[in-house]
Amino acid sequence: MTNRLDAFHATRFAGLTLGHLGREYPYKLDHVLTGPQDAMTPAALHPIFHGSFDWHSCVHGWWQVMRLLRLFPDIPQAAAIRERADVMLTRQKVEEEVAYLARPMAGGFERPYGWAWLLALHQELDRHAGREWATAVEPLARAFALRFHDYLPKLTYPIRHGIHTNSAFALVLAHGWAKGRDAQLAVLIEQRARDWYLGDRTSQAWEPSGDEFLSPTLMQALLMSRILPREDFVPWFDAFLPDLRSGAPETLLTPAFVSDRTDGKIAHLDGLNLSRAWCWRRIAAALPDGHIAQELGIAAADRHLAVTLPHVAGDYMGEHWLATFALLALEAGDDAA
Known part of the structure; x- marks a missing residue:
């Protein structure tokens, strides 16, 4: 098993994710009931994103399979991905997803993690020439972009903890979409x-x-490597992590231990290992040759991948989402990605 994205990984991840994109149960709703009329099934509430345990995991599951389809168009699942996209990513279904956002008390729905992943999905769909998928999904992307416009100016303090509300992660994905599509948001x-x-x-x-x-x-x-020019990012990074040369903070270089992969929250730590690998590889690429963080960071990324890639599948608590973060980490090791 390599630490680079290849056809083996693409086939494995696509197979896993196709297995749960349409799996409606178990499902964790982000849904406020204002009366008995709001007690509806996931598929009734979300005609596209009602699989993969929760709305945001379904969104980034779609991002994952569409990205794999583009990068590896000959994988065995390619035809199935195209057929499912033609059925699911339609204007009518998107209109229903957009309408959900206008429901009472839906202002905080999936903020900001799901918002950012939907923008990333639209960005990926836009790279599939000759298809109507991106055009169909664009109204939903624009709706979430408007929410970012409203939310970011009033968010006085960033949310720093490493779960769905993390501000930096959302801004990384949203910034990628905004460049070339919404200059004011960028x-x-x-x-x-x-x-x-x-x-x-x-x-x-x-x-x-x-x-x-x-x-x-x-x-x-x-995030700072994305929004700062290199001549500004390097001194910022050196001041932010000044002790890397001595191997500190050690915690950033050491994979997290996962004690129980059937526990959905503890299983998050597999995702932490994969997201660290993604970050280290991308940060290393943003630094000049010879910088200490290149050697340390790439080695740390490899360690994190080695302990986590074998566990992308095995229990649904991780299986419904981990392949997406494995894709981020593996693709980050490809200079052309």
């Missing part, structure tokens, strides 16, 4: 990142917490 994201993180120094990296799947420290650094 500028807003860049400004908020500077407001929140530019002055940070000497991170203690108090992680992991017991159910984190994102590294608060490395996600912040990855």
Whole structure:
């Protein structure tokens, strides 16, 4: 098993994810009932994203299979992915997903993790020439972009812990979509990142917490590598993690131990290992040749992948989402990705 994205991994991940994109139960709703009329099934509430245990996992499951389809168009699942996309990613179904956002008390629905993944999905669909998938999904992407426009100016403080509400992760994905599609949102994201993180120094990296799947420290650094030019990012990074040369903070270089993969929260730590590998590889690519973090970070990424890739499948608590983060980590090792 290699630490690069290849046809073996693509076939494995696509097979896993196709197995749960349409699996309606078990399902965890992010849904506020305002009366008995709101007690509805996942498929009734979300005609597209009612599989994969929860809405956001279904969204990034779609992102994953569509990205694999583009990168590896000859995998065995290619025809099945196209057929399912033609059936599910339609204007009518998207209209129903958009209408859900107008429901009472739906303002915080999937904020900001699901918002960001939907933008990433639309960005990926837009790369599939000759198909109507991106056009169909665009109204939903635009609806979430408007929510970012409203939310970011009033978010006084960033959310730093390494779960779904993490601000840096959402901004990484949203910024990728906004460039070339919403210049004002791209500028807003860049400004908020500077407001929140530019002055940070000497991170203690108090992680992991017991159910984190994102590294608060490395996600912040990855975001800054995206929005700062290299000549500004390098001194910021050196001040943010000044002790890397001596191997500190050690916690960022050491994979988290997962004691029970049937526990959905503890299983998050497999995702932490994969997201750290993704971050380290991307941060290393943003640094100049010879920087200490290149050698340390790439080695740390390999360690995190080695202990986690064998566990992408096995229990539904991890299987419904881990392949997406494995794809991020493996693709980050490809300079062409």
